Structures are given as C-alpha cells and as structure tokens.
Amino acid sequence: xxxxxxxxxxxxxxxxxxxxxxxxxxxxxxxxxxxxxxxxxxxxxxxxxxxxxxxxxxxxxxxxxxxxxxxxxxxxxxxxxxxxxxxxxxxxxxxxxxxxxxxxxxxxxxxxxxxxxxxxxxxxxxxxxxxxxxxxxxxxxxxxxxxxxxxxxxxxxxxxxxxxxxxxxxxxxxxxxxxxxxxxxxxxxxxxxxxxxxxxxxxxxxxxxxxxxxxxxxxxxxxxxxxxxxxxxxxxxxxxxxxxxxxxxxxxxxxxxxxxxxxxxxxxxxxxxxxxxxxxxxxxxxxxxxxxxxxxxxxxxxxxxxxxxxxxxxxxxxxxxxxxxxxxxxxxxxxxxxxxxxxxxxxxxxxxxxxxxxxxxxxxxxxxxxxxxxxxxxxxxxxxxxxxxxxxxxxxxxxxxxxxxxxxxxxxxxxxxxxxxxxxxxxxxxxxxxxxxxxxxxxxxxxxxxxxxxxxxxxxxxxxxxxxxxxxxxxxxxxxxxxxxxxxxxxxxxxxxxxxxxxxxxxxxxxxxxxxxxxxxxxxxxxxxxxxxxxxxxxxxxxxxxxxxxxxxxxxxxxxxxxxxxxxxxxxxxxxxxxxxxxxxxxxxxxxxxxxxxxxxxxxxxxxxxxxxxxxxxxxxxxx
Amino acid sequence: xxxxxxxxxxxxxxxxxxxxxxxxxxxxxxxxxxxxxxxxxxxxxxxxxxxxxxxxxxxxxxxxxxxxxxxxxxxxxxxxxxxxxxxxxxxxxxxxxxxxxxxxxxxxxxxxxxxxxxxxxxxxxxxxxxxxxxxxxxxxxxxxxxxxxxxxxxxxxxxxxxxxxxxxxxxxxxxxxxxxxxxxxxxxxxxxxxxxxxxxxxxxxxxxxxxxxxxxxxxxxxxxxxxxxxxxxxxxxxxxxxxxxxxxxxxxxxxxxxxxxxxxxxxxxxxxxxxxxxxxxxxxxxxxxxxxxx
Numbered sequence: 077x078x079x080x081x082x083x084x085x086x087x088x089x090x091x092x093x094x095x096x097x098x099x100x101x102x103x104x105x106x107x108x109x110x111x112x113x114x115x116x117x118x119x120x121x122x123x124x125x126x127x128x129x130x131x132x133x134x135x136x137x138x139x140x141x142x143x144x145x146x147x148x149x150x151x152x153x154x155x156x157x158x159x160x161x162x163x164x165x166x167x168x169x170x171x172x173x174x175x176x177x178x179x180x181x182x183x184x185x186x187x188x189x190x191x192x193x194x195x196x197x198x199x200x201x202x203x204x205x206x207x208x209x210x211x212x213x214x215x216x217x218x219x220x221x222x223x224x225x226x227x228x229x230x231x232x233x234x235x236x237x238x239x240x241x242x243x244x245x246x247x248x249x250x251x252x253x254x255x256x257x258x259x260x261x262x263x264x265x266x267x268x269x270x271x272x273x274x275x276x277x278x279x280x281x282x283x284x285x286x287x288x289x290x291x292x293x294x295x296x297x298x299x300x301x302x303x304x305x306x307x308x309x310x311x312x313x314x315x316x317x318x319x320x321x322x323x324x325x326x327x328x329x330x331x332x333x334x335x336x337x338x339x340x341x342x343x344x345x346x347x348x349x350x351x352x353x354x355x356x357x358x359x360x361x362x363x364x365x366x367x368x369x370x371x372x373x374x375x376x377x378x379x380x381x382x383x384x385x386x387x388x389x390x391x392x393x394x395x396x397x398x399x400x401x402x403x404x405x406x407x408x409x410x411x412x413x414x415x416x417x418x419x420x421x422x423x424x425x426x427x428x429x430x431x432x433x434x435x436x437x438x439x440x441x442x443x444x445x446x447x448x449x450x451x452x453x454x455x456x457x458x459x460x461x462x463x464x465x466x467x468x469x470x471x472x473x474x475x476x477x478x479x480x481x482x483x484x485x486x487x488x489x490x491x492x493x494x495x496x497x498x499x500x501x502x503x504x505x506x507x508x509x510x511x512x513x514x515x516x517x518x519x520x521x522x523x524x525x526x527x528x529x530x531x532x533x534x535x536x537x538x539x540x541x542x543x544x545x546x547x548x549x550x551x552x553x554x555x556x557x558x559x560x561x562x563x564x565x566x567x568x569x570x571x572x573x574x575x576x577x578x579x580x581x582x583x584x585x586x587x588x589x590x591x592x593x594x595x596x597x598x599x600x601x602x603x604x605x606x607x608x609x610x611x612x613x614x615x616x617x618x619x620x621x622x623x624x625x626x627x628x629x630x631x632x633x634x635x636x637x638x639x640x641x642x643x644x645x646x647x648x649x650x651x652x653x654x655x656x657x658x659x660x661x662x663x664x665x666x667x668x669x670x671x672x673x674x675x676x677x678x679x680x681x682x683x684x685x686x687x688x689x690x691x692x693x694x695x696x697x698x699x700x
Numbered sequence: 701x702x703x704x705x706x707x708x709x710x711x712x713x714x715x716x717x718x719x720x721x722x723x724x725x726x727x728x729x730x731x732x733x734x735x736x737x738x739x740x741x742x743x744x745x746x747x748x749x750x751x752x753x754x755x756x757x758x759x760x761x762x763x764x765x766x767x768x769x770x771x772x773x774x775x776x777x778x779x780x781x782x783x784x785x786x787x788x789x790x791x792x793x794x795x796x797x798x799x800x801x802x803x804x805x806x807x808x809x810x811x812x813x814x815x816x817x818x819x820x821x822x823x824x825x826x827x828x829x830x831x832x833x834x835x836x837x838x839x840x841x842x843x844x845x846x847x848x849x850x851x852x853x854x855x856x857x858x859x860x861x862x863x864x865x866x867x868x869x870x871x872x873x874x875x876x877x878x879x880x881x882x883x884x885x886x887x888x889x890x891x892x893x894x895x896x897x898x899x900x901x902x903x904x905x906x907x908x909x910x911x912x913x914x915x916x917x918x919x920x921x922x923x924x925x926x927x928x929x930x931x932x933x934x935x936x937x938x939x940x941x942x943x944x945x946x947x948x949x950x951x952x953x954x955x956x957x958x959x960x961x962x963x964x965x966x967x968x969x970x971x972x973x974x975x976x977x978x979x980x981x982x983x984x985x986x987x988x989x990x991x992x993x994x
Contacts, residue, residue: 365953366952366953366955384953386953386954387953390956390957459757462757466757466760466775466776467775524934526934526949526950526951526952526953527953529934529939529949529950530773530774530775530950530953531775532939533753533755533775533777533939533940533950534755534775534776536753536939536940537753537754537755537775537777537940538755540753540754541754550938551938551939551940552850552938553934553938
C-alpha cells in the first residue's frame with residue numbers, strides 16, 4: 077500500500093514538473109491573482125506605531141506584585157568580549173544583562189528626559205564645561221564595596237582609557253571625586269553633560285572598582301598588576317538587583333543571576349522598596365528568531381525579544397501571549413557603507429598627524445561606496461516601502477535618516493534619495509566613471525540568519541532590476557558575533573546593520589564623528605566607533621550644535637541639519653525604522669513599568685532595552 | 701527422475717531471470733522523474749522558466765497559482781524556477797563529485813583488492829583514515845578552511861565531497877575485486893600470462909562495474925543530502941544562486957504562514973534522493989541475481 081502511494085506520488089510529482097515546465101510563463105505581464113488589499117481596523121497600537129510613538133508600555137491591569145519565580149529570557153545574541161563595559165561589544169542582549177546586575181547613573185524618563193538613578197543630584201557649571209554629580213549614599217556593590225564618587229570616577233576612567241570606548245568619551249578632560257561627589261570636566265560645553273551616561277550607554281553602568289582591579293584587560297592597571305590579575309570579566313560585580321551566578325558563552329547557552337537581597341532598592345536597601353521580585357533570571361542566547369519563538373511556545377522561554385517585524389506580526393491578536401511593541405527611541409535598520417578614504421584631519425589632530433590617511437594600504441579603495449555617485453545610485457535603487465511591506469510585515473515604516481518619527485531631528489524629508497530607477501541609472505553611469513569599474517562590484521556582509529539572508533536577496537534583486545549587468549553584488553553571510561568585529565575594524569564594503577537607538581542625538585555623536593573614525597589598516601588594527609569611517613566637516617559642525625549648545629531650539633535645528641547631511645551625503649542606505657517586540661507568557665507581569673525611587677515613570681523600552689527589576693510572575697511562578 | 705529435477709531447476713532460473721528483467725513501474729517512475737529533472741536543469745535557460753533570482757513585488761509568500769505553479773518564496777521569487785535551477789547545483793555537485801570519487805576510489809579499491817598484501821594494507825589504511833572523522837564536521841571544516849570567503853564554493857564543494865566519497869567507494873570496489881579475483885576466469889587469464897593491468901581492467905572491472913554503478917547512485921543521493929545540509933548551514937554556493945538546502949533554510953521563518961516555501965524544495969530533494977536510491981537498489985538486485993546465475 078505504502079509502495080503504491082509512493083509510486084503514485086512520484087509519478088504525480090514528475091508529471092507536475094513536466095506540466096510546470098511546459099506551462100511556465102516568463103512573461104511578467106501575464107501574472108494573475110494580484111494580491112488583495114484588505115482594509116483593517118486601526119488599533120491604538122497601530123496608530124502609535126505609525127507615529128513612532130509605540131512605547132512598549134505594559135498596560136495590563138494592575139495586580140499586586142509577588143516575590144518569587146525564575147524568569148528565562150530568550151535573547152538574540154551573545155556578546156563579544158563580555159561583559160566589562162570598557163571592552164565589551166555590548167549590543168541589546170548584553171545591555172539587558174547589564175541591567176540585571178547593575179544600574180546606570182541615569183535612566184531615561186517616560187517623556188524622553190534623562191533622570192538620575194544612582195545619581196541623586198546633578199549641577200552644571202555656568203559654562204556647561206563641568207558637571208558635578210552627587211551619588212546616592214549607602215549603595216554597595218555585590219562585593220560590599222561602597223558606591224561613592226571614587227568608584228564612579230574609576231568606572232569612567234576605565235572607559236576613557238579603553239581603545240574601544242575611549243573615543244566616545246574623548247570630550248571628557250578630567251574626572252575628580254570627593255566623597256559621594258564626582259565632577260566631570262569637558263573640553264567643550266556639554267549640553268547634556270554626564271546624563272549621556274544613562275542606561276542606554278554601557279559606560280553608564282557601574283561596577284565594583286575592587287573587582288575591576290582584578291581584570292587583566294583593565295586599561296588602568298600597570299603591566300605588573302595585569303600579570304597577576306586573575307578576575308573573570310564575565311563574572312560581573314555591580315550594584316544591581318541580581319548577582320552573578322554563572323555564564324556559559326555561545327548560542328544556546330546562558331547567563332544566570334540570582335536575587336540580590338541587599339539591592340539598594342530592596343527591603344534591606346536605602347529606599348526600602350521590594351525590588352527585585354524574581355528569585356532568579358536567566359538570559360539564554362537563541363540567535364535564530366524561529367528558535368526563540370518556538371522556545372517561547374514550547375515553554376523553554378518565558379519572554380523573548382525581537383526586532384523581526386515579520387515575527388512580531390504573527391503574535392498580534394494572539395491572546396495566549398503578551399506582545400509589547402516599541403519603536404519609540406528606536407534604532408534604524410540600514411545597510412552601512414564603509415566610506416574610508418582620503419585624510420582625516422580631525423582624528424589626525426589628536427594624533428599629531430593632520431594628514432592621517434584613512435586607507436593607507438588601499439584596502440577600501442575598490443569599494444565603490446567611497447564615491448557619492450555610487451552611494452546615491454544604490455539609494456535610488458532601493459524600494460524601501462517594499463522592504464517595509466514585505467520584510468517588515470507592513471508594520472514598520474521606511475526610514476529616511478537616523479532619527480525616527482517623534483525624536484529630535486526627525487524630518488519628513490531629509491533629502492535622502494528616493495526610490496527612482498531612472499535616477500539610479502543616471503547615478504550609476506557616474507559611479508562607473510568614478511570607481512573605474514564596469515561592472516561595479518560590491519560586497520555585502522550580512523548576518524547568517526535566514527531572514528537577513530533573504531532580505532539581502534531582495535536588496536540584490538532590486539539592484540539587479542535597476543542596474544542589470546552594470547553591478548555585481550557578492551553577499552557574504554557571517555556569524556552574528558563576528559559582524560561587530562568586522563564593523564569595528566572596517567573590513568567590509570556594505571554591511572547589514574541596526575543602530576542609532578537613543579533618546580537624545582548627543583548620545584549618538586560618536587557613531588558619526590570624524591574624531592572616532594580610525595583608519596582601515598590591518599597591519600595596525602584600530603577600532604572605530606564611526607563604523608562607516610566617513611569624514612564630514614559639515615557633520616562635525618552640526619553635531620557641535622547638538623552637543624554643546626544648551627538652547628533647545630538650536631539643538632533641534634542642529635539635529636535636523638545632521639539628518640539632512642545624512643540625506644545629502646548618503647553615508648548609509650536606510651531601510652526601515654526598527655520595531656521591537658517583547659513577547660511573553662501572560663504570567664510575566666510589569667515587563668516594562670519601572671519607576672525611579674522618586675516615583676518618576678521611566679521610558680518603558682529604549683531601542684529594545686528595558687529594566688528587569690520590577691518584573692514579577694503570577695503566583696511567584698513564571699512557568700505556571 | 702534425475703531429468704525431472706534438472707528441468708525444474710532450469711525453470712526456477714528462468715523465472716528469476718524474468719523477474720529481474722522486469723524492473724517494475726516504480727523503477728521507471730524514478731527514472732522518468734530524474735530524466736525530467738535533469739532535462740529541466742540542463743535546459744532551464746531555454747525552457748520558459750522565470751528568472752530564479754527575480755523578485756515579484758507583492759507576491760511574497762504567495763501559494764501556488766496560475767502564474768507561479770509552486771508559489772512564491774519570502775521575497776516573491778518563483779519557487780518552481782528556483783527548484784529547477786537549484787537542481788543544477790545539486791546535480792552538478794552530486795554527479796561531478798561522485799565521478800571523481802569513482803575514478804580515484806575505484807582505482808585504489810581495484811589495486812588493493814587485486815594485489816592484496818602490503819599494497820592492500822597501505823591503501824586500506826589510507827581509505828580508513830578519511831573515515832575516522834565525522835563526515836559533516838570534516839565537510840564544514842574543509843569548506844571553511846579552503847574557501848572562507850565563498851569565492852569558489854562550487855569547486856570546493858565538489859572537491860570536498862569527492863575527497864570524502866573516495867573511501868566508501870574504494871572499500872566497495874576492494875571487496876568486490878577480492879571476490880571476483882578468485883573466480884576461475886581470472887585465474888585462467890593469469891595462468892595464460894595476462895598482465896595484471898589487463899586482468900584488472902579487462903576481467904575484473906567489467907564485473908565490478910555494475911555494483912559500482914548502483915553504489916555510486918547511492919553516493920550521489922548522499923551527496924545531494926549533504927549539500928542540502930551544508931546549504932542549510934549557509935555554507936553552500938552563495939546567494940543568489942539557488943540551492944535546495946538554501947531554499948529550505950530561507951523558508952524556515954515562514955513555515956507557519958507559508959509552508960510551501962520549504963515544502964517544495966524539500967519534496968524535490970526527497971524525490972530525487974528516493975529515485976536515486978531506488979534505482980541503485982534495483983540495479984544492485986538485478987546485477988546480484990545475474991551474478992548468482994553466473
């Protein structure tokens with residue numbers, strides 16, 4: 077019987093192929109069954125999403141929080157060089173771990189304002205070149221070391237001296253402490269001051285200086301101290317709600333932290349609150365979104381996060397799960413372009429070499445994206461609305477710059493090239509002349525997950541449609557953890573990327589500044605936070621307005637100027653503004669409703685990140 | 701009495717022979733499927749298939765329709781044409797990889813089985829060495845070591861697949877050679893002074909060949925599966941060249957809403973492997989029974 081079935085099936089399939097071959101129609105105009113457009117009721121979430129105001133707030137009915145339970149959180153990536161802030165390539169998943177074991181000096185308020193958290197008060201000098209913070213008294217790290225001004229200064233200095241994070245803090249000229257007080261001095265007036273050291277920034281999180289002194293990679297240690305330093309940089313000692321228990325690197329492995337009974341916001345702490353509620357929290361790396369989603373459905377995870385809109389869409393209306401969506405302060409998805417070329421007088425000034433060559437060995441000279449014409453051609457060829465509809469399930473919006481709707485600097489029209497095949501082809505002709513290539517050959521580096529790979533296929537197809545034989549695109553999938561390394565070292569032409577999440581543009585300056593653009597030189601590898609390594613004098617001027625001018629109107633105008641410069645010079649190929657989804661079991665409560673000790677509501681989700689101290693599970697049991 | 705017994709035995713042999721001459725509907729269905737697939741793969745460029753890399757706006761994840769007989773994938777590409785063009789990759793890798801392994805492995809097995817002694821021991825150690833390491837791990841390591849940037853992936857895949865297929869083929873040929881080299885006609889050829897080369901290639905090889913062919917079909921089927929596995933891990937021929945494994949991998953995110961994206965290439969791979977295995981088994985049966993009669 078089975079044999080007959082197999083026979084029949086084989087014969088049927090063979091003939092279906094023959095029929096298909098004979099019936100195949102290469103005439104694209106003869107396509108039938110145009111997809112139907114279905115009108116749907118617009119919900120509040122959809123409206124917020126459209127305006128860029130989806131905050132991810134957990135608005136479920138208030139219930140009394142109870143202690144207990146073990147929460148398993150499926151996160152999207154492991155971390156390179158975990159976890160000390162000065163050395164770690166710390167993306168969203170890493171920041172979630174930092175939030176569990178420590179707190180930041182500041183935190184983002186619900187209105188987008190930065191509010192003190194470990195800091196009690198902050199006072200700027202009259203010229204805004206010096207800011208003095210008073211640190212809350214009575215807070216201790218997990219090893220008993222007190223959190224005082226000296227501890228904060230030590231943390232900041234490790235970040236200042238680090239080759240990774242140092243450039244982002246290069247404007248700090250000095251950090252001094254006295255008791256619970258810390259004073260940060262800046263080279264220029266700082267409009268935002270140390271408030272940039274909030275929970276969106278890895279260097280905003282505080283760790284025990286006693287423990288940091290045992291870590292061999294600590295840039296403040298002498299060679300002798302390094303030789304005897306035996307601490308483990310993954311065994312974080314912070315001031316947070318949970319204390320480190322274990323960490324096993326790699327996909328499928330986890331970071332586990334247990335309840336800190338002496339948390340400064342707990343019953344034994346200085347505020348006398350009851351945080352945290354959970355007994356234990358475990359972050360399990362599950363890179364593949366399908367694996368993560370199935371893990372949630374199968375009970376392996378109690379909560380997951382994702383920026384895959386296609387997956388988020390699947391949970392809409394599913395009452396078996398809680399879905400919180402956030403695009404407020406979100407990131408921008410893009411294809412990042414490596415524009416390293418020419419000289420960089422800005423970074424050169426810091427090194428005493430005003431003619432600092434950005435590509436001394438010509439490693440990036442064959443990258444067509446160093447030419448504006450090629451960047452414009454590529455931008456004109458991408459139908460970002462289609463990308464939003466087909467790859468973002470229609471619930472994300474096409475991006476035109478680094479600032480999403482609702483954030484400072486957002487513009488309806490940034491001047492970024494619009495989808496226009498004719499313009500693309502015109503620019504391509506110039507690109508061929510500028511690059512000296514025909515066909516123009518470009519390498520695209522992407523993550524290895526199937527969704528990113530398929531999205532890249534669509535992008536390549538759009539370029540093929542626009543340029544035909546004039547372009548040759550080579551797509552290289554790379555393991556997720558290695559992507560950041562390649563971006564930092566500048567070893568790419570074009571890279572699938574997601575970045576620029578933040579509340580205030582002044583938090584983002586180091587991604588775009590020529591001061592943080594290091595040369596591409598494999599013989600002397602240097603890390604650059606300006607991954608695109610572009611040098612844009614107008615951008616430097618505009619960013620000064622954002623960073624150094626306390627006048628809100630000037631800052632806003634400057635941020636808009638930054639946005640226009642991105643549009644004009646096409647430093648990145650924007651695709652969509654990121655929508656984050658937090659998906660959990662209904663037993664997990666208060667996922668994003670976190671307040672400061674003073675009762676100020678914090679921003680529920682900032683670029684996928686949220687607090688975990690306040691999370692509790694029904695009946696003190698997350699699994700049910 | 702004696703005559704009757706002889707007649708009965710002759711009739712049994714005739715029936716066995718007749719049964720084996722008839723290969724059955726399933727065999728021919730498998731041959732037809734492979735023939736159609738191979739024909740479509742070879743002549744894909746001139747047959748009326750859509751461009752396998754072209755994405756059709758608004759058709760992503762659509763099911764089978766009049767315009768797209770097997771439906772569209774996650775970015776709107778025609779699954780039928782991708783299945784057909786994907787067959788090119790699978791078949792080229794399987795056929796070329798197996799052919800190379802057949803020539804090298806066959807020669808080694810023939811020499812080891814015929815000469816025996818020290819030659820056999822040395823060659824057998826060589827063959828067995830490649831079997832120590834788990835094949836998939838060795839495949840992946842070789843691919844990543846030899847071609848980290850995926851610049852000549854097709855060549856590297858064929859090379860690694862051939863390299864790791866040599867040992868199984870060599871062992872089969874060696875065992876068959878050992879069996880055939882003890883037959884009377886081989887001894888007769890050696891007795892009349894035929895050179896070793898002539899004995900091996902004129903007397904033994906033609907008898908080893910049938911089982912070698914049927915086994916090589918099974919090796920081809922295995923290579924198709926391994927290529928699929930490697931593609932699933934993102935290590936096969938890079939995009940936009942379609943491969944079945946890559947199609948299955950990229951269909952995973954849409955399994956719950958558009959299972960046909962994964963199902964169609966998976967079915968193609970399943971039926972191809974099934975066909976190759978079935979043809980190989982049938983030929984093996986046929987050749988074995990012929991040998992038994994002989």
